[in-house]
Amino acid sequence: MQLILGINLPENKLVKIALTYFHGIGHNTAEKICSKFSIHRTCKLFELSEDKIQQISLELSNMKIESDLKREVKNNILHHRAIGTYKGKRHAMGYPVRGQKTRTNARTARKLNGRWLKKFEYSTLVNGATTTSSSSFINRNDYYYTLPLLTHFRPFEKFYNKFF
Secondary structure (H helix, E strand, O other): OEEEOOEEEOOOOEHHHHHHHOOOOOHHHHHHHHHHOOOOOOOEHHHOOHHHHHHHHHHHHOOOOOHHHHHHHHHHHHHHHHHOOHHHHHHHHOOOOOOOOOOOOOHHHHHHHHHHHHHHOOOOOOOOOOOOOOOOOOOHHHOOOOOOOOOOOOOOHHHHHHHO
């Protein structure tokens, strides 16, 4: 195993494949890095000299990868939620963000966007009470969403006005 910038890379992999182990580097970026440093397509990681490895690690340290990239994505999502855009509301509810249908095949969106709801355990009621069963009574004043920075969004307003 070769350690570059805190990530263990397998030595028997091709260089362009091993570089994709970094979060934020795909196949195209890995190929650009290899061509920049004149690394052959079939070159494996253990065949690289220490000089080439240092050049690659210097290039990667100048890029936004791993925790920096994750932090930027998180801040972008929180920004959309803060200003109350459509994308921010979809992220908050765990729905697909970019126009995909929700009748079927929204499983990936529930996994990715729903992790915000699970990770921070946001309550869906104003007073902080959470509903654990479907038979629990919901007061008319408590049904507004309080997902962070999204207090003005009321998805079931027409439904609750009929009964209360």
